[in-house]
Amino acid sequence: MILQYYVTESTTGNRTNIEIEAATKEDLEITKNGWQTVWDTEFILDPQKEKYVAKTEAGEIIALGAYRVREGSVAVYIAYIESQPESNPTLTKHKKYQGIGKAMIAFGIQLSIDANCNGVIVFEAKTNDLEQHYIRDFGARPVASLYPDGPKTFMIADQAAKDIFSSYLF
Template identity: 85%
Template sequence: MFLQYYVTESATGNRIDIEIDAATKTELDITRNGWQTVWDTDFILDSQKEIYAAKTETGEIVALGAYRVQQGSVAVYIAYMESQPESNPTLTQCKKYQGIGKAMIAFGIQLSIDANCNGVVIFEAKTDELEQHYLRDFGARPVASLHPGGPRTFMIADQAAKDIFSSYLFEE
């Protein structure tokens, strides 16, 4: 068994394999051109976070994610994730790729497993629509807010985490 992340091309329904690796400064710099968020802010580049880029085999950046992985913690915190402008529903009506959020959450679950956090991830929903999506499609559960008065905080654990993670496991 091996792990293979992928997204789906909206126009064709084809599966597009992606690799998720540590982001480079050059990859973060592209966010200055059309991305919803510029990824070189102090919040994102905080030394406690690890920044990753999800890319197609041709090097196209599909998403970026910021994760806080602390040994001895009970969960990995997904501080921020964002789809490329062509797939970001706040920036376009017709998304180029589907399934980006699920892949980035699955990667957070992998980081959690690797850090002995049992696949548990926590994150915040930026919008009401995302809240409903996380609850309905990912089995997320609301937990105490990390920032009172801020966005709602969710956790994915147990069977929900296993279901998401196992959807990327394939036989060699």
């Protein structure tokens, strides 16, 4: 079996293979040009967070992700994921690519497997719509939040994690 992350072009329905690798300073600086969030904040640049970039085979940056992987932890924490402006539903009506969030979540599951956390990931939902999306489309379950007045925290584990991750195995 081969692990291959991909997204789907919205206009054609064609799959576009992507590679996810450690982000460089230059990758993060692209966010100064129209991205929803500029990736130079203390929260993102926290050295405990590993930053990754998803790129097409042509080198187009389609997403960035910040993950916290701690030795001895029971889960990988997805601190932040952001799609390129052309695919970010907050910034455009017609997304260039579909499936970016799922691919970045699957990558978090891969990090969890590699860290002996059994594919378990945790993350916050920024909006009510995202909460419903995570529950409905990814099998996420609510868990106790670290911040009672903050966004709700969710976990993906077990069969839900297996289903997401295995959709990229060929």
